[in-house]
Amino acid sequence: MTTNRDLPKxxxxxxxxxxxxxxxxxxxxxxPDRLAALDARFADAEPYCIVLPPPNxxxxxxxxxxxxLAIEDLLIRFHRMSGKKTYWVPGTDxxxxxxxxKVEQMLIEQGMKDPRRxxxxxxxxxxxxxxxxxxxDTIVSQCKAMGASMDWSREKYTLDEERNAAVNEVFRMMHExxxxxxxxxxxxxxxxxxxxxxxxxVDMKETTARLVTFTYDKEFPIPVATTRxxxxxxxxxxxxxxxxxxxxxxxxxxxxxxxxxxxxxxxVVADEAVDPEFGTGAVGVTPAHSMTDADIAERxxxxxxxxxxxxxxxxxxxxxxxxxxxxxxxxxAKIEEMLSAAGLxxxxxxxxxxxxxxxxxxxxxxxxxxxxxxxxxxKPFAVRQDTLGTWKKGDTAxxxxxxxxxxxxxxxxxxxERFDKTYFHWVDNLRDWCISRQIWFGHRIPVxxxxxxxxxxxxxxxxxWEQDLDTLDTWFSSxxxxxxTLGWPDEKEFAKNRAYHPTSVLETGHDIxxxxxxxxxxxxxxxxxxxxxxxxxxxxxVCDEKGRKMSKSLGNVIDPLDMIKKYGTDAVRLxxxxxxxxxxxxxxxxxxxxxxxNFTNKLWNISRFILMQxxxxxxxxxxxxxxxxxxxxRWILARLGEVTASITKKIAAYELSSAGEELRDFTWGDxxxxxxEIAKVExxxxxxxxxxxxxxxxxxxxxxxxxxxxxxxxAGFEGSLIVASWPSQEARSKKQEVGTFEVLRDVVTTARRLxxxxxxxxxxxxxxxxxxxxxxxxxxxxxxALCRASTVTFADAIPEGWGSLSTQKGMVGIDLxxxxxxxxxxAKLSKEMEEAEAYxxxxxTKLGNAxxxxxxxxxxxxxxxTNKSEAEAKVAALKERIGKLE
RNA sequence: GGACGCAUAGCUCAGUUGGUUAGAGCGUUCGGUUCACAUCCGAAAGGUCCCAGGUUCGAAUCCUGGUGCGUCCACCA
Numbered sequence: 001m002t003t004n005r006d007l008p009k010x011x012x013x014x015x016x017x018x019x020x021x022x023x024x025x026x027x028x029x030x031x032p033d034r035l036a037a038l039d040a041r042f043a044d045a046e047p048y049c050i051v052l053p054p055p056n057x058x059x060x061x062x063x064x065x066x067x068x069l070a071i072e073d074l075l076i077r078f079h080r081m082s083g084k085k086t087y088w089v090p091g092t093d094x095x096x097x098x099x100x101x102k103v104e105q106m107l108i109e110q111g112m113k114d115p116r117r118x119x120x121x122x123x124x125x126x127x128x129x130x131x132x133x134x135x136x137d138t139i140v141s142q143c144k145a146m147g148a149s150m151d152w153s154r155e156k157y158t159l160d161e162e163r164n165a166a167v168n169e170v171f172r173m174m175h176e177x178x179x180x181x182x183x184x185x186x187x188x189x190x191x192x193x194x195x196x197x198x199x200x201x202v203d204m205k206e207t208t209a210r211l212v213t214f215t216y217d218k219e220f221p222i223p224v225a226t227t228r229x230x231x232x233x234x235x236x237x238x239x240x241x242x243x244x245x246x247x248x249x250x251x252x253x254x255x256x257x258x259x260x261x262x263x264x265x266x267x268v269v270a271d272e273a274v275d276p277e278f279g280t281g282a283v284g285v286t287p288a289h290s291m292t293d294a295d296i297a298e299r300x301x302x303x304x305x306x307x308x309x310x311x312x313x314x315x316x317x318x319x320x321x322x323x324x325x326x327x328x329x330x331x332x333a334k335i336e337e338m339l340s341a342a343g344l345x346x347x348x349x350x351x352x353x354x355x356x357x358x359x360x361x362x363x364x365x366x367x368x369x370x371x372x373x374x375x376x377x378x379k380p381f382a383v384r385q386d387t388l389g390t391w392k393k394g395d396t397a398x399x400x401x402x403x404x405x406x407x408x409x410x411x412x413x414x415x416x417e418r419f420d421k422t423y424f425h426w427v428d429n430l431r432d433w434c435i436s437r438q439i440w441f442g443h444r445i446p447v448x449x450x451x452x453x454x455x456x457x458x459x460x461x462x463x464x465w466e467q468d469l470d471t472l473d474t475w476f477s478s479x480x481x482x483x484x485t486l487g488w489p490d491e492k493e494f495a496k497n498r499a500y501h502p503t504s505v506l507e508t509g510h511d512i513x514x515x516x517x518x519x520x521x522x523x524x525x526x527x528x529x530x531x532x533x534x535x536x537x538x539x540x541x542v543c544d545e546k547g548r549k550m551s552k553s554l555g556n557v558i559d560p561l562d563m564i565k566k567y568g569t570d571a572v573r574l575x576x577x578x579x580x581x582x583x584x585x586x587x588x589x590x591x592x593x594x595x596x597x598n599f600t601n602k603l604w605n606i607s608r609f610i611l612m613q614x615x616x617x618x619x620x621x622x623x624x625x626x627x628x629x630x631x632x633x634r635w636i637l638a639r640l641g642e643v644t645a646s647i648t649k650k651i652a653a654y655e656l657s658s659a660g661e662e663l664r665d666f667t668w669g670d671x672x673x674x675x676x677e678i679a680k681v682e683x684x685x686x687x688x689x690x691x692x693x694x695x696x697x698x699x700x701x702x703x704x705x706x707x708x709x710x711x712x713x714x715a716g717f718e719g720s721l722i723v724a725s726w727p728s729q730e731a732r733s734k735k736q737e738v739g740t741f742e743v744l745r746d747v748v749t750t751a752r753r754l755x756x757x758x759x760x761x762x763x764x765x766x767x768x769x770x771x772x773x774x775x776x777x778x779x780x781x782x783x784x785a786l787c788r789a790s791t792v793t794f795a796d797a798i799p800e801g802w803g804s805l806s807t808q809k810g811m812v813g814i815d816l817x818x819x820x821x822x823x824x825x826x827a828k829l830s831k832e833m834e835e836a837e838a839y840x841x842x843x844x845t846k847l848g849n850a851x852x853x854x855x856x857x858x859x860x861x862x863x864x865x866t867n868k869s870e871a872e873a874k875v876a877a878l879k880e881r882i883g884k885l886e
Numbered sequence: 887g888g889a890c891g892c893a894u895a896g897c898u899c900a901g902u903u904g905g906u907u908a909g910a911g912c913g914u915u916c917g918g919u920u921c922a923c924a925u926c927c928g929a930a931a932g933g934u935c936c937c938a939g940g941u942u943c944g945a946a947u948c949c950u951g952g953u954g955c956g957u958c959c960a961c962c963a
Contacts, residue, residue, distance in 0.1 A: 010925070204961080211963085226963060239963090275962055283963045290963080354961065418890065425889065425959070511958090545898085547956080579899055579911080584891075585957080587898065595912065598925040609922030653902090661900075661910075669910095676922075749929085755917095756929045762918050788920080839907065846906095851943040860905045860944095867906055 007611065007714060011604035013568025017706050021144055024709075029080070029722045030151040032087040038723045041083050048084035049500035050076060051482050052150060053508045053516070054158060056095035057132040058102050061142040063542040063550065063576070063588065064509055066560040069146040070573040071539060071656065072507050076149055077702040078651050079504075081726040087500055088149065089485045091156035092136050096442035096474035097201075099135075101193065101360045103128045121440055128441045145561060147569050147705045149722065156485045158477045159443065162493075166484035167477050168446040170527055172458045175447075177381045179399065179526075180435070184371045186287075186294040187434050188356065191312040192363035195438040196372055198473055199431065200515055201359045209353035213280060213346040214339050216257035216264060222247060223346050225279035227353055228289070229339070230331035233262055233319045234307040237285035239296055242270040244281050260338050261320030269300045280346075288369050291431075304369055312366055328366075373436040373445060373470070375399070377522075387529035402525040403427045403518060412521070414536045415654045416583040419513060426514045435473045442471030479519035482506070482532035503533045510538040510583050537654055538583045542576070545589035563593050570704035571597035577703065578660040599664060600707045603700065606672050607711045610689045613679065625730075626687035631779060632678040633688055635741035639670055640695055642738075645729040647699060660703055667696060674745065681785045695727045743773050743808070744783070750807045751787040754814050758803050765790040769798050771877055772810020789814075797877075800884055806832050809870035811877045826885055833878040836871055843868040 028034030035042035050072050055065055072088065080086040107115035107127065116124050140152060157163065174180040188197040209227040216224075222238050240247040250268040257264055266284075273296060274283050287297030287304040297304060307318045314331050316324030323331050339345050356365040377399045383391045388405055391397050404427050406412050407420060414420050436445055445468035448461035457465065477484070482503050487493030502524075506517065517536060524532035543549055544556040551557065563572045574596035580586045628634040643666045650659035671692065679685050694717060701708045701721050712721040751768055760766060768789035770776065776783065780792040798804045798813030801820055805812060806829075843864055846852050853861055 007922090009923070204959095224963070228963085273962095278962045280963095285963085292961085293963080351962090421890070422958070429959080514958095541957095581899085589898080589912095591912065592898075594925080598923095601925045602923070605923035605926085607922085612922070650902095655902080658900075658902085665910075672922085673927090680920095753929060759917080762920080762928075785920095835907090843906080846943080849943055852905095853943085855943055856905065863906060871907095 007604065007608040007711075009605075009608075011568070011601050011707055011710075013570065013600070013706060014565060016710050017145075017147070017569055020706050020709050021147060024149060024720070024722050025144075025152075027720060027722075029720065030088070030149050031153065032085045032151075035080070035085060035723065038720070041725070042085055042723075045083055045085040047087065047499045047504075048076070048079040049087045049089070049503040050505055050507065051089040051485055051503055052091060053506075053512070054091040054093035054156075054478065054481065055139050056093050056098055057135040057139070058095055058098050059135055060138050061560065063558055063560055065142075066146060066572065067539050067542060067576045068507060068509070069143060069148045070576045071537070073146070073148045073573075073705070074577065074651075074656060074702040075505065075507070077705060077722065078726070080149075080722070081698065081701065081724060083725070087497075088151065089154065089156065090140075090143070090148075090150040090152055091158070091481075091485060092139055093478055094132060094157065094159035094442065094474065096471060097193070097195065097360055097437065097439050098474075099132055100128055100439050100441040103131045106131070116440070125440055142561060145564055145569065147573070149705075158474070158481070162487070162490070163477055163480070163484050164443055165490070166480045166488055167443045167472065168458075169489040170480060170523060171446050171472075171476075173384070173527065174375065175458050177384075179376050179379060179381055180373060181376055182371060182373050184369055185374070185432075185434075186289070186291050186367050186369050187372055189310060189366045189368045189370065190358040190361060190363050191310060191366055192361050193358065193439065194310060196370065196434050196436060197358055197365060198434055198475070202356045202365050203359050204354035205357045207353055207355050208350050209355075210336070211279070211349050211351040212336055212339070213348070214344045215346070216255075216259040216266065216284075217344065218342075220255055220257040220266070221250060222268065222282045223280045224282050224284040226284055227351070228286075228328075228332070229335040230314065230323075230328050231286045231289045231307060232259060232284055232335070233264070233314075233323070234286045234288045234305040235259075235264055235266060235284045236287060236297065236302045236305060237267045237269050237300065239269050239271045239274050239283045239285050240281060241274045241276040242272065244274075244276045247282060259320070260323070260335055265303075267300075267302065269296070269302070271296050271299065289367050291367055294369075306369055308366055308368060310368065312364070372434050373447075375433040375435055377403075377430050377432055383529065384527075385529040388525060388531070391529075399522055399526060400427060400430060403430075403521050406521045406525055406531050411531045412533065412536060415538065416581075419510060419536075419538055419583060423513060423518065426518060433473075435476050436468075436470040437473055438470055440471065442474060443477055444468065445470045445472060475515055475519050478516055479523035480527070482520055482524060483528060488527070501528070502531050505535040505537055506533040507537040507539065509541060511541060513538065535654075540580065540583055540585040542588050543585055545587050547585075547587050558588065558590070563590070567593050567597035568600060568706070570600045570707050574599065574660065574703060578657050578664070580657050582654065599668070600704060602668055602672065603696075603704070604707060604711065606667065606676065607693060607697070607715065609676055610693045611715055613689055614686045625691050628688065629684075630678075630682055631737065631740060631744070632675055632682065632782070633685070634737040636671065636675045636692060637688070638737050639666060640692060641730055644695065644699060644727045648726070648729050651702070663699055663703075667700070671696065674741075677786060678782050681782050697721060698724055698727050740775050744776055744779055746808045747773050747776060747812055748783060748786045750805050751783075751789070751812045751814065754803055754805045754812060755787070757805075758814070758816060760814070762788070764788070767791045767793075767815035769793050769795045769802065769813040769815075770810070771795055771798055771812070772873055773807065797884065798881055804829070804881055806836065806874050806878055809873040811874075811881060822885060826882065829878055829882050829885070833875060833882065836875045836878065840868060840871045840875060843871065 024030065027038065029038060053068060055061060076086050076088045104115050112118055171180060188202050190197055211225050211227050212229055213223055213225040224238055226232060251270045252268065254265060254267045257266060273292065285293045285296050285302065287294045287302055288306040289308060305318060307315055308328060309315050312328050314323045314326045358365050380396045380398050382394050383397050385393050387402065388409065388411060390405060404424065407414065407423055446458055447468045448457045448465040449455065450465050461467065483501055486497035486501055520532040524530060548554060548556060560572060571593050575588065575593040625637060628637050643662060647659040647663050679689065697708045697712055698721065709721045747770055766789050768787055774794055777794055784792045798811055801818045802813040803816045803820055803825065847864060
């Protein structure tokens with residue numbers, strides 16, 4: 001074996017990462033079917049599968065994606081090392097409207113006025129496809145830069161042929177089951193992009209509006225209030241609360257007022273939805289332009305009159321003279337003017353209002369009645385197969401019930417758990433899902449019409465059939481992602497991958513719970529009768545150091561690639577995983593990344609030191625832990641076992657941050673600061689050092705794959721770390737060893753403090769006396785080295801004239817060559833004694849309390865007793881010392 | 887309007903079923919040319935665990951109420 005164990009002084013991530021990644025990829029470690037060729041233990045291994053939440057092909061990856069990749073890669077690497085056959089499915093999302101809008105805006109910036117009209121459907125789509133392709137290339141290279149160990153040879157795309165087959169099949173099935181229907185209903189309409197939007201694609205923007213209270217005409221008895229006077233041409237009723245005494249007499253009556261030159265037919269209806277406290281307690285009902293009004297209209301069988309068209313203009317035929325063709329805003333002003341002139345306005349006030357805004361383009365969304373395709377979430381249907389262990393084939397259920405049950409039954413576990421509630425709330429309030437879009441980029445609605453749309457087909461279209469021009473909501477295809485990527489509906493292909501579904505975990509940002517997670521549950525429970533994943537892990541959003549969302553307009557965006565170049569991928573990954581909590585938004589600063597760059601370098605130097613100790617020939621490479629010789633050996637091996645067991649448990653429980661922090665504290669605080677320092681004194685530790693290094697590199701690998709793999713190779717360890725075995729968690733209950741070592745630490749730290757307090761030059765060697773830690777008698781050599789002492793004596797008392805400090809249960813002293821300030825020394829010791837006595841007293845009180853000793857667990861009482869005797873020993877030592885000084 | 891989250895050292899955050907004297911990183915101060923590392927080493931200072939009650943032998947932790955900040959959902963015309 002040729003090794004090059006002379007590492008440079010500092011780790012240089014940029015110079016090695018690309019090669020390391022290349023090595024992994026070509027080795028086949030990312031491909032579940034090639035793992036067995038790398039290590040036999042994968043041959044009949046349990047499957048572990050994550051589907052990558054496919055990034056949108058709208059540009060480049062941001063820190064949110066980086067978090068996702070860091071966490072998923074961590075989980076994949078952990079499970080791969082643990083011996084699972086890991087399959088991380090990569091892919092991208094066409095993101096229909098987002099991508100189309102983006103390209104449209106780019107073309108407009110390049111000088112086109114109306115790109116869609118100018119280019120036509122095919123030429124425009126070609127532009128979109130070109131953009132999507134280049135975006136995809138960028139995304140793939142960014143994923144690789146993050147070290148993501150997914151198999152790009154199996155890449156999927158939400159808009160490729162196989163996924164289209166899945167989309168068409170699910171559509172066909174749902175249509176057959178009556179779950180997808182075409183209907184004339186009020187939908188969200190974006191008048192700028194000229195497409196419908198789902199409820200989830202509409203945001204509410206806080207503004208103020210003029211609330212006008214008026215009557216339709218002089219004779220109409222009930223005043224109503226509105227912020228949208230222009231829609232009032234479409235009013236077909238006035239609704240009041242059933243218990244409202246003011247209006248009871250009018251309920252059931254129909255009036256025919258003339259509103260701004262147009263004759264209306266207004267029926268007064270009683271409906272629970274009306275709040276009698278608000279405004280006049282009466283609502284003008286406009287079924288065509290409000291979903292809530294549409295609901296009221298349905299309950300009372302009221303007609304619908306549309307007054308606004310798809311350009312957000314008034315419809316000529318439906319409105320009063322002079323209004324046809326005006327925009328809604330123009331019409332609004334004109335109506336208020338006319339009402340006012342006619343003396344019909346009771347009051348006008350500014351009120352806060354939430355305006356519906358299209359999530360992508362920012363246009364004010366109109367609610368219009370249109371003929372569209374809907375997924376019926378509340379409609380009972382006969383399930384196609386045994387479902388979720390609860391419904392037998394043929395049983396009746398609704399999609400909403402399936403969605404609810406998947407999580408309520410704990411078939412899916414959500415981390416953090418509290419998002420259950422959010423999910424249930426969303427599911428319970430879900431309305432039918434409008435899935436047809438009037439944009440061009442996306443899956444075509446798989447429906448063909450003949451004649452005057454009288455004949456409809458969802459399968460093979462013949463001659464004379466025309467396909468629906470609309471496309472599907474992008475979430476329809478992403479909802480199928482967990483199984484469409486595994487080959488469904490192709491039976492042969494899906495059979496090959498069957499063991500991977502349900503996938504192991506779905507990891508994504510909590511902001512996407514409704515859009516995506518819920519829809520995957522819907523699709524999977526419907527089409528397969530099973531959940532799409534067993535666990536859901538939701539990470540928080542990445543904000544800037546002030547807690548603000550990163551955005552281009554604020555100029556606070558941190559580009560992951562910049563950070564990777566500057567600090568290395570491992571540092572970026574650590575900064576995104578450690579110091580975070582699932583579901584909790586995190587603040588990220590460049591300083592944080594820098595701190596973790598320092599840690600990667602620390603690990604590098606720990607390795608460098610160990611490799612120098614081992615030398616080119618030395619060091620056992622056997623996996624069985626070597627025999628410890630000294631206290632420090634026993635301690636480090638015990639701690640290593642403890643830490644391995646603990647972080648294994650934590651990672652399995654998704655406590656990724658905590659596990660990483662524990663490992664960091666061990667690596668830096670135990671291994672580097674103590675064990676390696678002692679190794680400089682106690683020679684001949686090649687075997688243990690090698691074992692510890694191998695174990696630590698393996699434990700760190702899921703978190704920081706590059707530096708660990710680099711060291712592994714340079715150390716000449718066998719094979720590739722990516723497929724090395726996860727360290728065994730052999731239980732090592734060596735509590736007493738750990739305890740004794742803690743005493744050593746305490747003594748050394750106290751002696752160092754004593755040095756610092758007395759301003760003893762660092763190079764100067766001291767004489768050290770230790771009182772009350774006789775178990776350390778065989779550690780004199782280590783203590784001497786760690787404290788820079790020329791002599792170490794274990795004494796019953798600290799000699800007079802020496803400086804001293806108390807330890808946990810005794811004292812240490814150093815020879816100050818009679819340069820001691822007795823008064824100062826006394827003051828210091830008295831203070832220490834006071835504190836120690838107070839502590840003893842408080843413990844005495846507690847231990848003297850019969851209620852405490854009888855009710856508290858034995859363990860707690862025992863620890864307290866130990867503490868008390870230690871503190872008492874300390875007090876005794878202090879007392880003696882003070883006595884001497886006096 | 888509803889739901890959820892957060893509030894602990896100057897800053898960012900841990901604190902896992904309630905249990906010793908509440909921790910870490912960064913920052914600060916002091917000291918360092920110790921042959922792995924100054925991207926480092928040693929030491930120190932720094933806390934009314936948001937407030938008020940309650941439960942308990944015992945509360946940062948559980949309960950009630952309040953305050954401040956944030957997120958999501960709904961939305962009153």
